[in-house]
Amino acid sequence: MVKRVFIFTIFLLFVISINVLCDEFSFLVISDLHIAEKDGVKNFTVFIDQIKELKPKPDFVIVTGDIHAKSFQKIYQELKPEIPFHVVFGNHERREDRNTLKQMFPDDFKEKDFYSFVHKNVKCIVLCDAVDTGDHIGHFESEGIKGQEQQAWLERELNVDRKQYPFVFVFAHIPPSPDGKAETMYLSTNDQKALREIFKKYNPSAMFCGHLHKKFEFTIEDIPVFIVPSLNWNFENQVAGFYFVKIEGDKFYSEFIPLNLSSKN
Numbered sequence: 001m002v003k004r005v006f007i008f009t010i011f012l013l014f015v016i017s018i019n020v021l022c023d024e025f026s027f028l029v030i031s032d033l034h035i036a037e038k039d040g041v042k043n044f045t046v047f048i049d050q051i052k053e054l055k056p057k058p059d060f061v062i063v064t065g066d067i068h069a070k071s072f073q074k075i076y077q078e079l080k081p082e083i084p085f086h087v088v089f090g091n092h093e094r095r096e097d098r099n100t101l102k103q104m105f106p107d108d109f110k111e112k113d114f115y116s117f118v119h120k121n122v123k124c125i126v127l128c129d130a131v132d133t134g135d136h137i138g139h140f141e142s143e144g145i146k147g148q149e150q151q152a153w154l155e156r157e158l159n160v161d162r163k164q165y166p167f168v169f170v171f172a173h174i175p176p177s178p179d180g181k182a183e184t185m186y187l188s189t190n191d192q193k194a195l196r197e198i199f200k201k202y203n204p205s206a207m208f209c210g211h212l213h214k215k216f217e218f219t220i221e222d223i224p225v226f227i228v229p230s231l232n233w234n235f236e237n238q239v240a241g242f243y244f245v246k247i248e249g250d251k252f253y254s255e256f257i258p259l260n261l262s263s264k265n
């Protein structure tokens, strides 16, 4: 009897481990909705419609900041998207906007402006590198970011068993720069240096950011960084769109999909 239970337990462990390895799913990343400006409401409505046509059906959406919380809350309550949302704070999210978004997504935000969650065998780390006073330069720590020692927290969050979590994605509003130089729209120089060191040590799967209002892809320490263009308006006449990220076996694929603005909306 004991032997039979032992064999069954081994079999169960094997099935569970296979399931963990074979979990396939997808998610979407959108950014800089700026809902109250220009075509914000229209484009978000088109996006919610376009999700229904995507195959495989994505499991969730992450918004990498600059949302316009009050206007977003209104359209979100009207459209009632079936797909779960997770949001990242951008420099347009002042403290009262952050409070609105924290009320909308209480499972994500606790006492801090940053959080992480696990979906299937994937860990998603949502940083807050944008302060609540509108600074366009990114920081890990500031009086304008709730929750101290974000850099140390990021290291702890990345320090996981990669057999258990083969994919770890990092999301933030303000990106590091491709060459590590100080510039207005990027993380501050020392925080960029720290991020590079941390990435080198823990090797996350990819980072997704917004803020630049253009599609831009590069690597830091061999880690792919995807700058998600705005779903509303972009520089250099770039089209609005989003990333469709698919996890398949031991690989992930990140594909840019233009917003279908020729639809009936």
Ligand SMILES: [Fe+2]
Pocket (backbone or CB within 6 Å): 066, 090, 091, 092, 173, 210, 211, 212
């Ligand atoms: Fe921004």
